[in-house]
Amino acid sequence: MKSKIKAFFLICYSAILLYSFSDCGLLVNHEDLCAEDLKNYDNCFALLLIVDPACGQGTGTCLPGYVQLSKAVCASRMKVKGCRAHRN
Numbered sequence: 001m002k003s004k005i006k007a008f009f010l011i012c013y014s015a016i017l018l019y020s021f022s023d024c025g026l027l028v029n030h031e032d033l034c035a036e037d038l039k040n041y042d043n044c045f046a047l048l049l050i051v052d053p054a055c056g057q058g059t060g061t062c063l064p065g066y067v068q069l070s071k072a073v074c075a076s077r078m079k080v081k082g083c084r085a086h087r088n
Contacts, residue, residue, distance in 0.1 A: 034083035041083075044074035 048070040049055040055062035 034080055037078045037080050037083040041074045041078055044077060045070055048073065 049062065049067070052062065052066055055066065
């Protein structure tokens, strides 16, 4: 009886560990997990730079502060937190 209880708890513990590591990219390829977020980030960032007259017109006066603000806005829209490190 005790061995069945131990086996049950071992299976539950293993399932919890497996689930917790899957979001960290240990069992799931991180690029697959982040692909949609990174695509949306790139689209957002490009759109924000094009909208600004100084950046989008090719005058070369795009301020670094505006670029950082654009990065922060687009990164805040990402769904998976671990993906943000790839684009900050």
